Amino acid sequence: MDLDATDAAILRCLQEDARASLRTIAKKIGVSVPTVSSRLKNLEQLGIVRGYRVLLDPDRLEATGVALVVRTKPRAADEVARRIASRAWARRVLTGRPGWILVDVGLGHREDLDLILEEVSALPDVADVQDYVGLKTVKDEPAVLPSDRLTANVPCFECKGPILGEPVKVRLDGRYHYFCCHTCERLYVEKYGRIRAASRKHP
Ligand SMILES: [Zn+2]
Numbered sequence: 001m002d003l004d005a006t007d008a009a010i011l012r013c014l015q016e017d018a019r020a021s022l023r024t025i026a027k028k029i030g031v032s033v034p035t036v037s038s039r040l041k042n043l044e045q046l047g048i049v050r051g052y053r054v055l056l057d058p059d060r061l062e063a064t065g066v067a068l069v070v071r072t073k074p075r076a077a078d079e080v081a082r083r084i085a086s087r088a089w090a091r092r093v094l095t096g097r098p099g100w101i102l103v104d105v106g107l108g109h110r111e112d113l114d115l116i117l118e119e120v121s122a123l124p125d126v127a128d129v130q131d132y133v134g135l136k137t138v139k140d141e142p143a144v145l146p147s148d149r150l151t152a153n154v155p156c157f158e159c160k161g162p163i164l165g166e167p168v169k170v171r172l173d174g175r176y177h178y179f180c181c182h183t184c185e186r187l188y189v190e191k192y193g194r195i196r197a198a199s200r201k202h203p
Contacts, residue, residue, distance in 0.1 A: 003048075003152050006031055010039055011049070018052040042176055046154050058106070058137050065134035066105040066113060068120065074098035076125030083123055089116060099127075158184035 009029040013020055022040070026033045043049045058065060072080045081101045085093040089112070092104035103120075107113060113131065120129050156163055157177045167178040168185045172192055179185040 003043075006035070007039055007043060010036060011043070014049070014052075038174075045175055046152060046178070048152055048154075055141070058140060061108075064107040064110050064113075065137060065140070066107055066116075067132040067134070068101075068103040068105060068117075069130045069132075070101040070103060070120060070126060071128040072099050072101065073125045073127065077101055080123055080126060084120065087116075087119075154178055156180035156184050158188040 010025055013025045013028055022033050022036045026036045070080065077095050077099050081093050081095045084090050084103055089105050089107065090103055091106045094102040105116060117129055117131060120126060154163055155161060156179050158179055161180055163178060163180045168182055170177045170185055170189060177188065179188060
């Protein structure tokens with residue numbers, strides 16, 4: 001599903017400064033405050049904006065960045081990657097080539113690395129772990145959105161399947177809900193109505 005230039009502009013503003021006010025964003029990109037507000041609510045609801053975090057400078061905190069290359073049995077890679085991803089020190093976990101996992105590790109103390117290496121090596125089906133310790137951070141920033149034409153991967157709110165082409169869009173309680181087809185839309189709207197009716201009876 002496509003996002004337009006306004007959505008992209010809002011996302012770019014927030015990537016520069018997640019604490020920018022709605023008014024500041026509106027002024028910067030030339031739209032009204034309510035527009036920014038409703039677009040942002042929508043982007044949050046779609047899971048495109050997942051949160052607002054603080055960016056810390058790793059070098060000033062003497063934190064160390066480490067990359068791990070983990071090799072597993074090809075079929076075990078997804079499971080091993082999930083286990084690694086569940087750990088707080090794993091900042092980013094990528095799989096791709098069968099049996100290869102790349103892990104971006106954020107370390108508070110250099111000494112913690114030995115424990116992490118031990119832990120990862122002990123996971124079932126892990127054949128090998130290599131570590132690359134960074135000494136200086138050259139760049140550590142979220143990627144900037146490249147263009148005004150973005151395509152967002154939003155699953156159908158009812159069946160959770162992919163939405164191919166234009167989504168069926170319904171506004172409920174001031175928010176958009178997205179569906180792959182009219183059947184899903186009908187099912188969802190019925191369910192939504194029942195839930196609302198129930199919550200009115202038992203507030
Ligand atoms: Zn659906």
